Amino acid sequence: xxxxxxxxxxxxxxxxxxxxxxxxxxxxxxxxxxxxxxxxxxxxxxxxxxxxxxxxxxxxxxxxxxxxxxxxxxxxxxxxxxxxxxxxxxxxxxxxxxxxxxxxxxxxxxxxxxxxxxxxxxxxxxxxxxxxxxxxxxxxxxxxxxxxxxxxxxxxxxxxxxxxxxxxxxxxxxxxxxxxxxxxxxxxxxxxxxxxxxxxxxxxxxxxxxxxxxxxxxxxxxxxxxxxxxxxxxxxxxxxxxxxxxxxxxxxxxxxxxxxxxxxxxxxxxxxxxxxxxxxxxxxxxxxxxxxxxxxxxxxxxxxxxxxxxxxxxxxxxxxxxxxxxxxxxxxxxxxxxxxxxxxxxxxxxxxxxxxxxxxxxxxxxxxxxxxxxxxxxxxxxxxxxxxxxxxxxxxxxxxxxxxxxxxxxxxxxxxxxxxxxxxxxxxxxxxxxxxxxxxxxxxxxxxxxxxxxxxxxxxxxxxxxxxxxxxxxxxxxxxxxxxxxxxxxxxxxxxxxxxxxxxxxxxxxxxxxxxxxxxxxxxxxxxxxxxxxxxxxxxxxxxxxxxxxxxxxxxxxxxxxxxxxxxxxxxxxxxxxxxxxxxxxxxxxxxxxxxxxxxxxxxxxxxxxxxxxxxxxxxxxxxxxxxxxxxxxxxxxxxxxxxxxxxxxxxxxxxxxxxxxxxxxxxxxxxxxxxxxxxxxxxxxxxxxxxxxxxxxxxxxxxxxxxxxxxxxxxxxxxxxxxxxxxxxxxxxxxxxxxxxxxxxxxxxxxxxxxxxxxxxxxxxxxxxxxxxxxxxxxxxxxxxxxxxxxxxxxxxxxxx
Amino acid sequence: xxxxxxxxxxxxxxxxxxxxxxxxxxxxxxxxxxxxxxxxxxxxxxxxxxxxxxxxxxxxxxxxxxxxxxxxxxxxxxxx
Numbered sequence: 050x051x052x053x054x055x056x057x058x059x060x061x062x063x064x065x066x067x068x069x070x071x072x073x074x075x076x077x078x079x080x081x082x083x084x085x086x087x088x089x090x091x092x093x094x095x096x097x098x099x100x101x102x103x104x105x106x107x108x109x110x111x112x113x114x115x116x117x118x119x120x121x122x123x124x125x126x127x128x129x130x131x132x133x134x135x136x137x138x139x140x141x142x143x144x145x146x147x148x149x150x151x152x153x154x155x156x157x158x159x160x161x162x163x164x165x166x167x168x169x170x171x172x173x174x175x176x177x178x179x180x181x182x183x184x185x186x187x188x189x190x191x192x193x194x195x196x197x198x199x200x201x202x203x204x205x206x207x208x209x210x211x212x213x214x215x216x217x218x219x220x221x222x223x224x225x226x227x228x229x230x231x232x233x234x235x236x237x238x239x240x241x242x243x244x245x246x247x248x249x250x251x252x253x254x255x256x257x258x259x260x261x262x263x264x265x266x267x268x269x270x271x272x273x274x275x276x277x278x279x280x281x282x283x284x285x286x287x288x289x290x291x292x293x294x295x296x297x298x299x300x301x302x303x304x305x306x307x308x309x310x311x312x313x314x315x316x317x318x319x320x321x322x323x324x325x326x327x328x329x330x331x332x333x334x335x336x337x338x339x340x341x342x343x344x345x346x347x348x349x350x351x352x353x354x355x356x357x358x359x360x361x362x363x364x365x366x367x368x369x370x371x372x373x374x375x376x377x378x379x380x381x382x383x384x385x386x387x388x389x390x391x392x393x394x395x396x397x398x399x400x401x402x403x404x405x406x407x408x409x410x411x412x413x414x415x416x417x418x419x420x421x422x423x424x425x426x427x428x429x430x431x432x433x434x435x436x437x438x439x440x441x442x443x444x445x446x447x448x449x450x451x452x453x454x455x456x457x458x459x460x461x462x463x464x465x466x467x468x469x470x471x472x473x474x475x476x477x478x479x480x481x482x483x484x485x486x487x488x489x490x491x492x493x494x495x496x497x498x499x500x501x502x503x504x505x506x507x508x509x510x511x512x513x514x515x516x517x518x519x520x521x522x523x524x525x526x527x528x529x530x531x532x533x534x535x536x537x538x539x540x541x542x543x544x545x546x547x548x549x550x551x552x553x554x555x556x557x558x559x560x561x562x563x564x565x566x567x568x569x570x571x572x573x574x575x576x577x578x579x580x581x582x583x584x585x586x587x588x589x590x591x592x593x594x595x596x597x598x599x600x601x602x603x604x605x606x607x608x609x610x611x612x613x614x615x616x617x618x619x620x621x622x623x624x625x626x627x628x629x630x631x632x633x634x635x636x637x638x639x640x641x642x643x644x645x646x647x648x649x650x651x652x653x654x655x656x657x658x659x660x661x662x663x664x665x666x667x668x669x670x671x672x673x674x675x676x677x678x679x680x681x682x683x684x685x686x687x688x689x690x691x692x693x694x695x696x697x698x699x700x701x702x703x704x705x706x707x708x709x710x711x712x713x714x715x716x717x718x719x720x721x722x723x724x725x726x727x728x729x730x731x732x733x734x735x736x737x738x739x740x741x742x743x744x745x746x747x748x749x750x751x752x753x754x755x756x757x758x759x760x761x762x763x764x765x766x767x768x769x770x771x772x773x774x775x776x777x778x779x780x781x782x783x784x785x786x787x788x789x790x791x792x793x794x795x796x797x798x799x800x801x802x803x804x805x806x807x808x809x810x811x812x813x814x815x816x817x818x819x820x821x822x823x824x825x826x827x828x829x830x831x832x833x834x835x836x837x838x839x840x841x842x843x844x845x846x847x848x849x850x851x
Numbered sequence: 852x853x854x855x856x857x858x859x860x861x862x863x864x865x866x867x868x869x870x871x872x873x874x875x876x877x878x879x880x881x882x883x884x885x886x887x888x889x890x891x892x893x894x895x896x897x898x899x900x901x902x903x904x905x906x907x908x909x910x911x912x913x914x915x916x917x918x919x920x921x922x923x924x925x926x927x928x929x930x931x
Contacts, residue, residue: 149890149893149894152887152890152891153894156891169887170887171883171884171887172884172886172887172890173884173885173886173887174884216880216883218877218878218882218883221877221882222874222877225870225873225874225877229866229870229873232866233863233866236862260853260855263855263856263859267859267863
């Protein structure tokens with residue numbers, strides 16, 4: 050027993066070492082793979098890897114033929130960014146990138162393979178861009194090298210279909226132009242600020258006045274790129290809004306910019322005054338700054354994934370002559386014979402020809418347990434083969450398979466955000482009306498009193514009422530909330546998700562992988578108690594088996610001395626036998642150990658007999674996430690809840706005990722059923738939150754108002770959704786919903802604040818006293834105070850979040 | 852010509868040079884990844900120096916290491 054007491058941690062990957070056989074000097078390793086990587090690194094002078102960050106590695110996976118498809122020049126050409134002469138550039142996504150050691154080793158790849166010219170890591174995106182000599186090394190060799198050192202890249206059908214995405218940098222350009230113009234115009238209008246009373250017309254004596262026109266026309270020139278390029282989005286959005294009879298917040302903004310520009314230009318043409326070019330450029334700069342702040346993206350996450358990022362690019366096809374060849378997934382035709390190896394994904398619906406197969410559908414249908422399939426059974430696409438190689442005959446092409454058909458639904462082709470009217474837009478509507486009324490009333494008053502002032506007042510009202518501060522309140526509040534949530538491992542797609550989250554009244558949960566934990570499961574023992582010797586023999590027999598249930602059970606049993614078994618045998622799909630001295634043990638399915646009737650058909654159990662006497666069985670349960678009951682209890686007060694599971698009813702009674710009374714539970718739901726269920730709720734006027742994890746929830750996630758994907762590891766695949774929540778933060782979900790509601794309150798408060806500024810400004814405008822300097826002070830002041838207010842408030846809110 | 856024109860044109864020229872530099876830097880993708888360079892700059896220049904850390908008791912010259920490296924790359928290529 051004392052053998053394991055003083056456990057060693059693997060020098061390479063940090064896992065606890067099961068034994069102490071693998072070591073070099075005083076450094077221990079958990080497996081041969083880790084040791085090999087260590088040797089490779091130290092032999093090539095890359096030992097600095099371990100100095101930079103301790104135990105940063107990952108143990109490499111065995112891959113034999115997984116990357117054979119990279120031999121095909123067509124596929125290589127599609128995957129590489131650049132491929133000419135003998136130079137290839139490839140950008141690979143590597144989920145394991147997580148620390149400075151990773152950057153260092155990946156950027157020194159040329160020490161491991163001299164044909165690599167350079168490699169550059171993009172840490173936020175978790176990609177490495179490798180330039181190499183394609184005469185000396187192939188893409189396959191590069192990928193195999195990465196895999197061998199524990200940095201296996203993810204190459205999926207998605208990479209193959211849409212390569213060479215352009216990065217949109219237009220906002221940076223616009224921001225740069227607006228900032229540049231703003232600074233210079235401020236600088237050029239400085240003489241005007243200090244020289245207000247003595248313009249050239251009134252006989253001012255400052256010598257700068259004779260150059261007034263030069264300064265003014267320079268300001269005009271600086272404002273041109275701002276008006277005609279940097280603020281384009283506001284005009285486009287206002288135009289689109291007006292065309293669909295919607296007065297969004299961009300209408301008064303566009304109107305304000307237009308009036309500012311026209312009035313300022315007229316003023317300098319007729320030498321009436323300096324114009325408002327400083328306010329104009331400042332306004333656009335602040336607005337774009339808000340947009341920039343709102344545009345927080347988690348570049349290592351993708352919210353747009355469909356089955357393509359889960360499916361492989363190519364599989365092995367067996368030709369009529371019996372030869373194996375690599376074929377692209379898109380080229381699979383009905384009747385093709387496919388070879389699926391261990392741990393590979395089944396890309397099409399097919400009939401099993403050589404088996405048996407044990408397929409893990411948990412990610413696709415939500416069934417918790419792997420399914421056994423016999424020769425002749427139909428297998429659906431999306432499952433993962435678990436024991437050994439199988440052969441199957443394709444029944445359909447990839448896009449027509451049972452699972453992939455789901456993406457034909459129109460909900461996947463709609464833009465969700467365009468349907469939603471944000472708080473800013475709904476306020477903007479009323480605001481625009483009020484401003485226009487004030488402008489017309491004031492103008493008609495002045496037309497009556499002093500017609501020469503009328504136009505001045507009309508334009509002044511539109512200028513000063515330009516809702517800069519209102520337009521900034523929402524991006525800064527929500528943008529900051531997005532960052533705060535991101536720090537709490539709740540990653541949102543965009544800021545409008547927070548607004549929608551604040552409005553939901555119904556929450557629907559998937560079962561498998563969402564409220565249950567994928568990593569852990571528990572088992573309870575039913576039957577006659579085992580003696581100490583029997584338990585020890587059981588544990589030692591399990592030790593040799595690689596079956597997932599054996600591994601789980603092995604972890605659950607208490608420590609025993611390691612024995613060397615006299616006999617051990619594993620019967621695939623049935624069970625294990627082991628013997629030591631005179632005692633013998635059988636572990637496995639009910640009829641394998643000689644138990645006639647299976648008592649509970651739905652449940653997964655492992656039966657045990659000792660010396661041919663039936664002892665009992667271990668029944669496995671789903672392990673529900675911590676704090677599940679508490680979360681549902683707190684949510685049930687304000688939200689309607691339901692469970693929508695693709696699994697069978699085995700867990701019904703346990704769920705009923707765990708969840709608040711009368712929570713509706715639906716089982717055996719197919720992906721389309723889930724989608725329809727959400728749709729019917731929405732038609733009844735509910736705002737629905739869907740929490741799911743797998744491909745089978747993809748339809749429901751897309752249909753719901755807010756779709757949250759739960760993920761144990763945010764780097765691996767999660768279906769298209771509005772937000773990704775780290776599984777460890779599952780119990781905080783309700784706190785996050787409440788925080789979103791409070792964020793909306795902050796926005797409303799800052800609307801009030803900015804209205805006060807507008808009142809002051811409108812007083813000057815309506816009375817015809819609006820000087821450029823007043824506008825130049827009021828506009829940045831209101832914007833900055835709104836930004837300060839929202840930042841302080843959201844940070845206070847964020848501090849309270851667990 | 853007044854000195855103000857000279858001053859104005861100098862100030863404009865400087866401003867435009869910096870603006871152009873900014874545009875060029877965006878275009879070359881310097882703002883695409885704003886995190887990794889901050890880590891990279893802290894690495895020492897291990898690319899040229901022979902490694903400091905070898906297994907205890909072993910002292911290899913840089914020359915030995917080079918040959919060893921070539922061997923292992925060869926080995927690796929064979930195994931692939």
